Amino acid sequence: MHRLFRTTTLRLQTYLDGRWGFALDPESKGEKKRWFAVFPSDADKQWVPSVWNSTYGYFDYEGPAWYHKTFHVGDCTALVINFGAVLHQAKVWLDGELLGEHFGGFLPFSFVVREPAPGEHTLVVRVDNTLSSSTIPGPHLDWYRYGGLPRPVWVEEISGQTCIRRFNLLPRLEGDRGAITVRASLLNVGDEPLRDTMRLEIDGKESYAQSVTLTPNEEQEVVFDVRIPEPKVWQPEEPSLYTARLVVDHDDQIERFGLRSIEVRGDQILLNGRSVKLLGVSRHEDHPDWGSALPEHLMRRDLDIIEELGCNTIRGGHYPNDPRFLDMCDERGLLFFEEIPLWQFSEEQMRKPIIRERARNMLLEMIERDMNHPCIWAWSLMCESATDTHGGRELVKSLVQTAKEIDFTRPVTYVSDKYADICFDLIDVISINSYTDWYLDDLDAMPWPDIFDRIREKSGARIKPLIVTEFGAGAVRGYRPLEKGVRWSEEYQGELLNERIAMILERKDVAGFYIWHLFDFRTDQRDAERVLRRPRGYNNKGLLDEYRRPKLSFWTVQQLLKTFRNLPGKKG
Ligand code: ADA
Numbered sequence: 001m002h003r004l005f006r007t008t009t010l011r012l013q014t015y016l017d018g019r020w021g022f023a024l025d026p027e028s029k030g031e032k033k034r035w036f037a038v039f040p041s042d043a044d045k046q047w048v049p050s051v052w053n054s055t056y057g058y059f060d061y062e063g064p065a066w067y068h069k070t071f072h073v074g075d076c077t078a079l080v081i082n083f084g085a086v087l088h089q090a091k092v093w094l095d096g097e098l099l100g101e102h103f104g105g106f107l108p109f110s111f112v113v114r115e116p117a118p119g120e121h122t123l124v125v126r127v128d129n130t131l132s133s134s135t136i137p138g139p140h141l142d143w144y145r146y147g148g149l150p151r152p153v154w155v156e157e158i159s160g161q162t163c164i165r166r167f168n169l170l171p172r173l174e175g176d177r178g179a180i181t182v183r184a185s186l187l188n189v190g191d192e193p194l195r196d197t198m199r200l201e202i203d204g205k206e207s208y209a210q211s212v213t214l215t216p217n218e219e220q221e222v223v224f225d226v227r228i229p230e231p232k233v234w235q236p237e238e239p240s241l242y243t244a245r246l247v248v249d250h251d252d253q254i255e256r257f258g259l260r261s262i263e264v265r266g267d268q269i270l271l272n273g274r275s276v277k278l279l280g281v282s283r284h285e286d287h288p289d290w291g292s293a294l295p296e297h298l299m300r301r302d303l304d305i306i307e308e309l310g311c312n313t314i315r316g317g318h319y320p321n322d323p324r325f326l327d328m329c330d331e332r333g334l335l336f337f338e339e340i341p342l343w344q345f346s347e348e349q350m351r352k353p354i355i356r357e358r359a360r361n362m363l364l365e366m367i368e369r370d371m372n373h374p375c376i377w378a379w380s381l382m383c384e385s386a387t388d389t390h391g392g393r394e395l396v397k398s399l400v401q402t403a404k405e406i407d408f409t410r411p412v413t414y415v416s417d418k419y420a421d422i423c424f425d426l427i428d429v430i431s432i433n434s435y436t437d438w439y440l441d442d443l444d445a446m447p448w449p450d451i452f453d454r455i456r457e458k459s460g461a462r463i464k465p466l467i468v469t470e471f472g473a474g475a476v477r478g479y480r481p482l483e484k485g486v487r488w489s490e491e492y493q494g495e496l497l498n499e500r501i502a503m504i505l506e507r508k509d510v511a512g513f514y515i516w517h518l519f520d521f522r523t524d525q526r527d528a529e530r531v532l533r534r535p536r537g538y539n540n541k542g543l544l545d546e547y548r549r550p551k552l553s554f555w556t557v558q559q560l561l562k563t564f565r566n567l568p569g570k571k572g
Contacts, residue, residue: 002084002152004327005243010252011080011156014071016123020149021068022046025126028064036093036124039068048153051087051146051291060525062145067125069153076157078189079113081123084151084323087292088135091126103358104136105129106320106341107365108151112163114189125149134354136362137341141524142539143284143318150285150293151322160250161190162212165219167246167253169372172409173272178231178259184246185221188214200226201245212248234258234374235272236312239333241374258330258374264411264428267509269465271335271377277505278335278467278512279561280313281306281543285321286521288546299325303332305548306518310561315469315514318343318383320366329375336373337469337514339380339415340366347391356395360402371407378429379403383415383469387423396423415469419446424459429511433470437496449503452510465511471500472516474533474540477551488535490552497543498556505564515557519544 001015023035023043030036043066052058052065073079081099083090088105091098094113102109129147131139166185171178188194193215200208207226214220232240245254260272268275283302285292294302299322306314313335316325320338329336340362342350349355363381370376381399386392396414403412411428424430434451435444446454456466475493486492497515504513520542523534531537538546543554 015154019045023066025064037096048149050293051148054291064128078158079116080156082110089128093124104362144522146292162248163187164253171257173259173261178228187219191216199247231259234260236333257372269511280514281518282315282317283518284521335377336375342382345385347386347389350395351391378411381414384417388418388420430466431469438473468513470516472541477545494553494556520546
């Protein structure tokens, strides 16, 4: 399953989980050799969903690789072929015919095939995880450059003439009233004109109906608002959720949503009208045995650990996370900070037309995919990029506009590590990274708490909330020397986090934090300079190691958060 609940009752869904044919194509000759029509006979097998870097023999491969799968189709009018995510570029063929391409490693896409013949069909995907100056993320990373099909691939058979191509919900709470804006698009997959009725059910009750007329092959967008009187409010202590089902003739799509408000007022972030302190931790999708394709039960276990730690929010560093993880956050009442992987981009990169276009597309696709999730409280545009330059400012400006056009309900931010930043006036929340007492660059060289005051002075005329999105120190689990203050020791990390978090908890004008990072994660080995700061090929700033075994700092942070939550007036 690609979500935690059924997303349709009328389509016949087949998940293509399992072993697929797999062939590396390091010289990029597969297309010339027509592998989309005749797959190499000596091809290997690869499990889907997975990343190839967790399979023996393919740990370090970067470049094109081909996947091959056959599946069966019954009698239907159309087929929807869905990809949860492909890292990073995909080109897809069905029965030797090109269906299309997609760029953007962490986001879903799909194709509609009209009148497929009943029987066996062959799907071939060329996947390319090469990172370059025209990709997002770019060529240098501080996480692992995985490749493959990390999320499910599934096909859906439709038996009528109308196909729901899009079903997005923007929920909100305005005072004591709930509302959702529904944006749907309907496709006539037949060659006859079509008149149909589209209905929206919320928790099984019809809430809206409209008739639609479509010419042959027409795709039509429909936007409407629905009010929800006496809403059940989504809140951390009681995360109430609604189920919405859009139905036409022989097709339906199901989505979940929650009603809650997020506002910024002065230097505070308000959830349902009440000031909330963000007690957070960042989490990459990473595990030594699974790469970025974590199975559902390990996602759950990470969330159990986060709750045990006492956090109320997670930053999904640095890309759109698996939708099942977001579903789990919705169910548990945890807040989520979501970002596109525009990570450490220079001004030169940000001025490139292809980067600007890809950034805009990824932001749109992320917001459209996830705006129904009550857990998401902010959209982040980028991390540690050149927001101290005019080129950076232009891109921030246009991305803020893109985000606001599609979602006017959530704060927009980006993550900065620049003291000379010139874009804070463009965003709703200031997010800063500072590794004082670990690294010594730019913001990292500035002592806490001066940093808060000096950054705030730069934030423009309007006072706005400030959060610390990254801070931390590396510790190798088990390194517990007698001496005090030794870098890489569990004690050094624990003491640094203790001091920093205590300071943020005391400051009413700092709206919260995200510790970097929940666990140690595998990192890129190609950046010679960075590699020297990454013993074992891992970023060791985890509160737990890569197998989720706690370090000293885990218990330190847990104790601090427990004490804070038990203070009078704080929610336990
Ligand atoms: C940056 C970056 C993170 C992380 C961190 C570190 O701030 O945003 O991805 O790698 O550095 O550990 O140095």
